[in-house]
Amino acid sequence: MLDIIKTRRSVREFSPKAISKDDLLQLAEAGFMAPTARAQQSAAFVIIDDKKIIADLVTVSPGARVLANAQAVIAVFCPDVNKLLTKEMVMEDLGAVTENILLAATSLKIGSCWIGIAPIAERMVKAEKILNLPKGAFIFSLVALGYPLNPEKAFYVKDKVKPELIYWNQVK
Numbered sequence: 573m574l575d576i577i578k579t580r581r582s583v584r585e586f587s588p589k590a591i592s593k594d595d596l597l598q599l600a601e602a603g604f605m606a607p608t609a610r611a612q613q614s615a616a617f618v619i620i621d622d623k624k625i626i627a628d629l630v631t632v633s634p635g636a637r638v639l640a641n642a643q644a645v646i647a648v649f650c651p652d653v654n655k656l657l658t659k660e661m662v663m664e665d666l667g668a669v670t671e672n673i674l675l676a677a678t679s680l681k682i683g684s685c686w687i688g689i690a691p692i693a694e695r696m697v698k699a700e701k702i703l704n705l706p707k708g709a710f711i712f713s714l715v716a717l718g719y720p721l722n723p724e725k726a727f728y729v730k731d732k733v734k735p736e737l738i739y740w741n742q743v744k
């Protein structure tokens with residue numbers, strides 16, 4: 573598992589090979605497995621494999637242009653924020669959910685990239701409209717998915733660890 577965490581990278585160039593519906597469903601299932609505040613299970617998913625809808629999603633933000641050659645996208649959203657026990661924590665919930673999808677994709681050798689949507693209102697409105705989300709829904713992220721164009725370069729360890737930012741017991 574640590575290997576998956578360490579070698580997960582954002583992948584932005586995808587091969588034309590399609591991802592099976594079974595694998596896409598597994599990724600959504602991994603999302604449901606994430607921790608959520610008071611176990612409120614706030615997440616729902618739209619799995620998008622329709623190229624027309626993916627092309628529309630490219631317009632949601634500058635960073636969404638990576639979706640142009642993605643084989644599929646998973647939109648992470650909460651169907652009705654007002655029904656949550658701890659709605660203040662919906663962003664934390666859906667962040668954990670999104671990371672679970674990225675890690676599950678890495679474990680299946682599927683490339684993935686987190687496309688940030690919330691809390692930027694303009695992006696949220698555009699994405700909610702394209703995906704026909706119900707009133708009260710809260711879109712959090714889009715995950716671009718596809719087999720990497722260069723599989724041997726897609727998953728690798730990046731040196732991000734800063735020992736000087738790890739403290740024991742108190743910050744001195």
Ligand SMILES: Cc1cc2nc3c(=O)[nH]c(=O)nc-3n(C[C@H](O)[C@H](O)[C@H](O)COP(=O)(O)O)c2cc1C
Pocket residue numbers: 580581582583584633634635636638685686687688689730
């Ligand atoms: C909240 C958030 C929003 C992000 N939005 C985008 C985005 O819109 N487009 C994109 O290409 N990458 C996006 N990323 C991916 C980051 O650019 C990437 O994680 C970062 O460069 C580190 O690289 P790594 O994922 O390979 O470790 C986002 C990541 C996070 C956590």
